[in-house]
Amino acid sequence: MKPDEIPFYDLYGESFLKLSADFVHLEDIRARSAGLGWEISPHRHGKLFQLICVFDDEWTVQRDDEKLTLQGDWVVTLPPGVVHGFTFAPDTNGYVLSVNADVVNALRSDSAIADFTGAVWSSQAIEFQDKHQSERFVAYLHMLAGEMRSNDPGATVSIHMLLKLLFVLVARQQNTARNLAGTSGRDSRVLLGFRELIDKHYQQHMNVNDYASKLYISVSTLSRICQQHLNTTPKKLIHQRLVNEAKRRLIYTRQSLDEIADTLGFKDTGYFCRFFKQAEGTTAGEFRRRSEL
Numbered sequence: 001m002k003p004d005e006i007p008f009y010d011l012y013g014e015s016f017l018k019l020s021a022d023f024v025h026l027e028d029i030r031a032r033s034a035g036l037g038w039e040i041s042p043h044r045h046g047k048l049f050q051l052i053c054v055f056d057d058e059w060t061v062q063r064d065d066e067k068l069t070l071q072g073d074w075v076v077t078l079p080p081g082v083v084h085g086f087t088f089a090p091d092t093n094g095y096v097l098s099v100n101a102d103v104v105n106a107l108r109s110d111s112a113i114a115d116f117t118g119a120v121w122s123s124q125a126i127e128f129q130d131k132h133q134s135e136r137f138v139a140y141l142h143m144l145a146g147e148m149r150s151n152d153p154g155a156t157v158s159i160h161m162l163l164k165l166l167f168v169l170v171a172r173q174q175n176t177a178r179n180l181a182g183t184s185g186r187d188s189r190v191l192l193g194f195r196e197l198i199d200k201h202y203q204q205h206m207n208v209n210d211y212a213s214k215l216y217i218s219v220s221t222l223s224r225i226c227q228q229h230l231n232t233t234p235k236k237l238i239h240q241r242l243v244n245e246a247k248r249r250l251i252y253t254r255q256s257l258d259e260i261a262d263t264l265g266f267k268d269t270g271y272f273c274r275f276f277k278q279a280e281g282t283t284a285g286e287f288r289r290r291s292e293l
Contacts, residue, residue: 054094
């Protein structure tokens, strides 16, 4: 098919659908593909941004002149104008999220999310590195579907917040894939396991020796892997998780410093404040004031 013969669709097969400025559409892959022999011919969208995700199945993706065969848990990002087509296995488990590009651009104007939307504004295939992350992604999609069916006040706000969560999760997977590129299988498993343990235990303030013990490796081995592949130390990764959570709570909640310190497992507020200032070069209170400007 020549480039000028590639059809433009609002949604596949619906050329005359009028998109509203806040258009968001989510459907199961079966809904459209089952009746088409599980094959979507090459096409493109004028104003639609799409996320195509498939879990535990093999599928073929065409993006412009490139063909990919993917197996496992993947998400493919498709900005407007990219020619794309798919061949799915029968009864493929997955979803298609379509969003008006104006919505994505509006979300990008939020400085807190701007760095994450950059990851989804280019055409790429990203593999979920562990089941926990893919399950979280599906949970966000189900929550999004519920809000899209809702007539409750604030549904639009909730939809946009869930889109942000989805974009953040895609960006995390992209970052993980980059960090693990070229690492050995064993090192990859150690890094993924370490990050998962940090997410689970960061409020308990476990030390590096505790984490190494749970990973069944020595502290020196864990330190070597982190330094070699992430150019940092295990201790800094542990501390950064605490800092990131503290910053989120300072920006997005009205919790007092006492409450944040207690939530994050610090012995007292003074210790939390000293920890935050040493990590960020500014006090927690000043950080919150600047974020409100």
